[in-house]
Amino acid sequence: ETGVTQTPRHLVMGMTNKKSLKCEQHLGHNAMYWYKQSAKKPLELMFVYNFKEQTENNSVPSRFSPECPNSSHLFLHLHTLQPEDSALYLCASSPAAADTQYFGPGTRLTVL
């Protein structure tokens, strides 16, 4: 499989559930990103990892918890979410932190 993959593609969860989003990049990149895409808003950068180290947390609520076990995998752990967290969550990677970003297909999250 090539490029950036994300699973699941769709997720419906209740406010008390705990779930995780997974991102995997097959490009040999060293930087990975989580974005939130909501209707009528610019793309929001959430987290940046560079060589497995978190280098950016854009004031994201603690109910979102990222994990980067290696340069190829990125997770976003979700717990006690709110309905306003419903959005498309996009993962991206780049060769280095200052390079062009390549995106996965996203996970459409609905919080009931």
Added chain:
Amino acid sequence: AQSVTQPDIHITVSEGASLELRCNYSYGATPYLFWYVQSPGQGLQLLLKYFSGDTLVQGIKGFEAEFKRSQSSFNLRKPSVHWSDAAEYFCAVGSNAGNNRKLIWGLGTSLAVNP
């Protein structure tokens, strides 16, 4: 303040017609500029980018964009639109400052193509 403006929220063109999507930016440093396209239910695909050099940049799918520093613009063009070009188009600007290229994104332009 740093910002990216895509003045057209929605554009409809006929298949075979030419296309220009506008992007204006406000950025203090020398900008790096990107156009991405997003089809329904998909992630963002890089169309083209400008870092330096020739201000007319060629991308995939027959798209091109021209960087005009004096106008703070990076408009996307295509001479003949295909029905498969219907999608959402995003302009982004970033810099090489520090270790992260934080991209500032426009709100997007939704393109519809009439047969």
